[in-house]
Amino acid sequence: MKIFNTMTGKKEDFNPIAKGKVAMYACGVTVYDYCHIGHARSAVVFDVISRYFKYRGFDVKYVRNFTDIDDKIIRRANEEGMAWDAVAKKYIAEYGADMDRLGIARADVEPKATDHIKEMIDVISALIEKGYAYEVAEGENKSVYFSVDKFPEYGKLSKKEQKELLSGARVDVDERKKSPVDFALWKASKEGEPWWDSPWGKGRPGWHIECTAMVIKHLGESIDIHGGGADLIFPHHENEIAQSEAYTGKPFAKYWVHNGFITIDKEKMSKSLGNFFTIREILDKYDAEVIRLFILSSHYRSPIEFSQEQLHDAESSLDRYYSTMLRINDFLSHAPETAIPPPGKGGSKGGVELEAVLERFKDSFEEAMDDDFNTALAIGHIFELVREVNKFLDLKPSGEAAKALIKRAKDIFETIGEALNLFNRTPAQWNIDLLKSKKIHLTESEIESRIEERKIARQNKDWAMADAIRKELDEKGIILEDKRDRTSWKVKV
């Protein structure tokens, strides 16, 4: 497997620190508001990465944290007249609900910063002892800062020179810090803010230190993969590296993996620009699987331009898949057991191309995913298989050999579906769920009974009546498909 490592700027062979095991940490969210589609992307990407490692037989331990104490949470609490920890609790629950709906597996450990205050204090104390950090008195309490110039490798991840950072006017000038690039490990408590007791009096942790403490506690001092959105490269991950490696003297993470942004009108989606869509806003109009397919149709490091049109395209693709799965299921349950000579063309020759695609499918899929998790290419392969399956079924095959072939294709879809957490509903469920996301107020049985009425009309060759029923359903967003022996329905996408 090859993975692009932000640290080296290259794709590298993946060799885990411990054979057969993957220790992986992804920075989660600060819980002060609903998540937007950009957060969803990051979560989907790392979900798929961890799933694929498991598919590949690795023993994966995946940790994704919650930042549940921070300025924004405190501000939000004040705005809403809530306690800060009630805000955190609320949005952790909402995050979980969004992730569940998106089909994102819970991480093996989902630690919260405030559950690791002691661990953070231990690391900070050690950093002071080792001379990497210094205390600054603020009233009766003290803050602690990391002294960046004590860590010469600072900037190695983001490729920044300390000098450049110093000359840049954008860093906060703060009289308390010895250098503008130094960052807070511990913040002295201000009036009305939450606080914890510490060797420096009342205070709360800085942002970056939580990840160091939680990584070390749950995964160890050196881990295989550390990831997050590309906007975390600097300063967050750079600071994590500095404080962690200063503390342990060991490399913090072997591979640094960062996902690209979601953009709107070519601009990064962000809270501050106000150009964001929350996950739940999108889930109100589109099925969760559509969002997953939309995200996974591009490589994880590329920017993705968000638009309704893109979502609609993804929805159409998915519908194509499920239409094919319906044909597969129909074939497996209704096709004659014994081979009947197909009229004219086809025959045994028909399965050759499908057989060839099936033969190389697993390799193609793994080759794509092994190449820095190229989900876009992998999904392309899946649709090649879809086409071959349809082509084969168009030949109206029959007999055990044909069924075995189609069964093989179905098995492949299911295996792949598990690795990507895509394509794993029944076609019927897909359409029932579409009724919901398209807000079509019809039940399955209502549709079925109209189909039954139409069937009688068709038997009587009352085409006007049959067409009227079909038109009526079509206007409500339901498409009917007449098969040889029955009629199926689907939601228009």
Next chain:
RNA sequence: GGCGGCGUACCCAAGUGGCUAAGGGAGAGGUCUGCAAAACCUCGAUGCAGCGGUUCAAAUCCGCUCGCCGCCUCCA
């Protein structure tokens, strides 16, 4: 200003040195069908922002130009 990325058909998007440039969506024509729908077939970039260069061979490497974006501040 420093660092990094991107520009592939009408839209989205793989491909980053070598067989006909994946796949999806949209479009046109056809097959099937009572008519449809779905599916399939055919058509659709002699060309990968532009210009130059390296090479037997480049979308793919190098240089320049144009356009767009990100990070350098909280940010997935």
